[in-house]
Amino acid sequence: MLKKILLTLSILSVGCAIRAQEAKKDTSYWKKKTSFGANFNQASFNGAWSSVQGAKGSVGFNVFFNAKGEYNKGRVNWVNDLQMQYGLQDNGSGLRKTIDRVFFDTKLGNKISPKWLFIANLNFQSQFSKGYNYGAGADVTLPDGTTYKPDILVSNLFSPAYITESIGLEWKPSKVFNMSFAPGALRQTIIADNKIAFTKTGERYGVPDGKNIKNEVALMQIVATLDKDVAKNINLKARYALFVKYNDLAAMDNRLDAKFTAKVNKYISTTFDIIAMYFQDQSANLQVAQNLGIGLLYTFP
Numbered sequence: 001m002l003k004k005i006l007l008t009l010s011i012l013s014v015g016c017a018i019r020a021q022e023a024k025k026d027t028s029y030w031k032k033k034t035s036f037g038a039n040f041n042q043a044s045f046n047g048a049w050s051s052v053q054g055a056k057g058s059v060g061f062n063v064f065f066n067a068k069g070e071y072n073k074g075r076v077n078w079v080n081d082l083q084m085q086y087g088l089q090d091n092g093s094g095l096r097k098t099i100d101r102v103f104f105d106t107k108l109g110n111k112i113s114p115k116w117l118f119i120a121n122l123n124f125q126s127q128f129s130k131g132y133n134y135g136a137g138a139d140v141t142l143p144d145g146t147t148y149k150p151d152i153l154v155s156n157l158f159s160p161a162y163i164t165e166s167i168g169l170e171w172k173p174s175k176v177f178n179m180s181f182a183p184g185a186l187r188q189t190i191i192a193d194n195k196i197a198f199t200k201t202g203e204r205y206g207v208p209d210g211k212n213i214k215n216e217v218a219l220m221q222i223v224a225t226l227d228k229d230v231a232k233n234i235n236l237k238a239r240y241a242l243f244v245k246y247n248d249l250a251a252m253d254n255r256l257d258a259k260f261t262a263k264v265n266k267y268i269s270t271t272f273d274i275i276a277m278y279f280q281d282q283s284a285n286l287q288v289a290q291n292l293g294i295g296l297l298y299t300f301p
Helices: 002-024 047-053
Strands: 030-043 058-073 076-090 095-111 116-126 131-133 152-155 161-171 177-182 186-190 213-231 234-245 248-263 268-278 287-300
Touching (some): 095 131, 116 177, 161 213
Antiparallel strands (some): 030 058, 030 287, 076 095, 095 116, 116 161, 131 152, 177 213, 186 213, 213 234, 248 268, 268 287
8 A cells, every 4th residue: 555655656746847847948939139239439649640641530439239039930930120220420520420220120921831931021221310411511601701511411210211011932041041022012211301401303212302201112022131150250140132113123222231240259349330222212323331340249148
């Protein structure tokens, strides 16, 4: 009798232990990564150098915050990506922006094969604050007879802002690269501030004067993203987007955003950002911006 009781208690103990271990297992289907940092740059020259070389000192900084979460369960794949960056520099003429970016992308996918998904995607891009074309205005004469060229307001929060909705297919051959194809994608260009300058006659970033929103339909939108460690402690995060307008196939919008991050140690890193874009609604020329900095980086978990 005693043996039976001891055997029963042993079985119950093992069962409880197994249940307890199962309860402790991580049942989350999320994979998350968050990073934030601050980069600094500074240049200074003594009087002898400045008088001969014509150099001018400057000090600047930029801060960034990135958060990405990916959910996988069965055939369902859901990816959310938030990127924010802002930078200022002062070279004696006052603070001026060096970089300003707000980016959010959410994509829900259903796996139809190991490498292909049917996806629905929503993307938002804008900036935080006002941007100027410094000293580009027409001459203004003051009462004392002096003249100066005023700054021209060229952008602001939600001016422009781009919202893109799309449904299509995604090719995902690896964890670090994917490419989506979306026929009939929709895009809204928003101009909330009518005080910003015209980028073309009668238009602000393609939005006609007197209106605040322009709707566009793409014959095809192609988006490719890469997030890969290209070398030890060096990461490349890039996104290329092509928007082919159905009513003007020659006016294809192209944009590339790339960020290299090189970790010196756990908290120190060097970053290099580059943005290249060709939007006929904005300029007939290729627009390129770049930013280099060294500073603090913290990533978790």
